[in-house]
Amino acid sequence: MGAARFWLIGVAALALCAAVGIYWYPLAQSRMAPINPIPIQTPIPTPIATPIPTLAPTTVKVPLAEDFNRAVASRLVLPQGEVVAYAMRLHNALDAAQLPLVVSQFVLLVDRSPNVQAALLYWGSAGDGWSLVGAAPVSTGLPGRYEHFVTPLGIFDHSMANPDFRSAGTKNKLGFRGYGQKGLRVYDFGWVESPRGWGDGAMGVLRFQMHSTDPGVATQLLGTAQSEGCVRIPAALNDFMDRHAVLDQDYERASAEGKHLWVLRTNRQATATPGRYMVVVDSAQSQRPAWSPLPAKH
Numbered sequence: 001m002g003a004a005r006f007w008l009i010g011v012a013a014l015a016l017c018a019a020v021g022i023y024w025y026p027l028a029q030s031r032m033a034p035i036n037p038i039p040i041q042t043p044i045p046t047p048i049a050t051p052i053p054t055l056a057p058t059t060v061k062v063p064l065a066e067d068f069n070r071a072v073a074s075r076l077v078l079p080q081g082e083v084v085a086y087a088m089r090l091h092n093a094l095d096a097a098q099l100p101l102v103v104s105q106f107v108l109l110v111d112r113s114p115n116v117q118a119a120l121l122y123w124g125s126a127g128d129g130w131s132l133v134g135a136a137p138v139s140t141g142l143p144g145r146y147e148h149f150v151t152p153l154g155i156f157d158h159s160m161a162n163p164d165f166r167s168a169g170t171k172n173k174l175g176f177r178g179y180g181q182k183g184l185r186v187y188d189f190g191w192v193e194s195p196r197g198w199g200d201g202a203m204g205v206l207r208f209q210m211h212s213t214d215p216g217v218a219t220q221l222l223g224t225a226q227s228e229g230c231v232r233i234p235a236a237l238n239d240f241m242d243r244h245a246v247l248d249q250d251y252e253r254a255s256a257e258g259k260h261l262w263v264l265r266t267n268r269q270a271t272a273t274p275g276r277y278m279v280v281v282d283s284a285q286s287q288r289p290a291w292s293p294l295p296a297k298h
Contacts, residue, residue: 103273112151115289117137117139140227148228158278160250185263210232
């Protein structure tokens with residue numbers, strides 16, 4: 001009888017312990033930090049849309065604009081709507097290349113469209129907008145002939161990696177002075193991939209340059225596609241950019257560091273805000289705009 005009573009007391013004690021355990025276990029668990037806490041998700045603030053400043057305020061004095069008008073007789077005069085449209089093309093090209101130019105500088109924009117064939121010199125920055133310094137006719141690649149490339153699209157860095165040189169003024173076997181008059185600058189952008197304008201039109205490699213052209217034959221054709229893929233420019237525009245070092249940012253840096261660069265003119269009047277980029281776009285104009293007329297001898 002004593003043993004039975006002892007057994008009953010033991011069973012009751014175990015039941016009491018179990019009950020206490022069932023109560024305290026979740027309480028204890030509730031006081032423990034979770035092993036892998038889930039962070040509270042906070043809403044991401046919606047960005048405030050701001051307008052893209054494609055044009056600088058009209059009160060901004062554009063460097064070298066007056067000199068451009070005096071020096072470049074073959075300049076083109078664009079209506080304000082076109083100035084805005086090309087500023088937007090420039091902005092979009094720089095933005096797509098993730099190349100925000102935060103410091104005001106010069107950039108040369110070339111429209112290779114067969115119905116345009118123009119170079120537009122802009123000054124400004126991504127934040128402050130762009131002002132047109134001036135524009136002039138050019139000649140880009142004319143497909144359909146052997147060794148004639150399509151002028152490549154994109155942003156091309158004018159740097160010391162591909163040193164410039166100056167025209168010797170010599171003629172080829174056809175009597176053509178491809179680099180123009182002696183002493184004019186040949187801007188070199190290095191070897192770039194570009195579609196061939198002959199055969200199967202596959203990609204090839206072009207030594208991409210910007211330079212003047214034969215004064216007796218090809219200068220009169222500026223404004224139409226004529227080149228083998230390079231960008232031909234008027235001699236006056238060549239002299240203007242060379243004299244003011246508008247694309248010589250890297251060259252001026254090297255000169256300031258003490259490097260002797262024979263290609264730089266000793267009498268140059270270098271701008272305080274040089275750039276280093278030529279941007280080639282294609283506006284795909286279906287008709288020739290009145291501001292970019294065909295040359296008289298076309």
